[in-house]
Amino acid sequence: GAVVSQHPSRVICKSGTSVKIECRSLDFQATTMFWYRQFPKQSLMLMATSNEGSKATYEQGVEKDKFLINHASLTLSTLTVTSAHPEDSSFYICSARDPGQFYNEQFFGPGTRLTVL
């Protein structure tokens, strides 16, 4: 299947700083990428849908000014957690769909574990 990478795999930062997470589709061009957040022992929660060349669509309750998403190319989407606080500590996962595939399965990155001190 298609490969999606994320960088970094884990990051520890101080409260008030900003953190950028990169999501790359390695062997296909992804017109749509998705960002999820997962708290311990919970399921994935969709944060936003990122479309190349246009503004991201955020789910209800997700602050767009706090979670900045940029999808400037067909292989890269970035999520920036601005002014991070301890409650933002979570497992952040991106996924992408390959428009060249007939079906809609999504390919997931390995996730980024964010810890805010």
Added chain:
Amino acid sequence: DAKTTQPPSMDCAEGRAANLPCNHSTISGNEYVYWYRQIHSQGPQYIIHGLKNNETNEMASLIITEDRKSSTLILPHATLRDTAVYYCIPQGSNYQLIWGAGTKLIIKP
């Protein structure tokens, strides 16, 4: 979006078939049933999907009832590496996945 019901946890002996059920009684006619799994601290992995016919691939088989209100994922010869949380997700054309609690499958030696 259709809601799903899955047992919270299941055990299976290594080498035996693992059968994971899912109820999706409100699924709409154009929604496929997708199955993903998530091994601890990793990103989810696509397993299989189907609309109304049974499907099989190198990872698993998917049995969908004729009324499409439920399905069963079958891992034919479970290994310890199949220990994970398994999610059944109806998905339509908007590509969005709504994740339920899934089934935590534990494969025991």
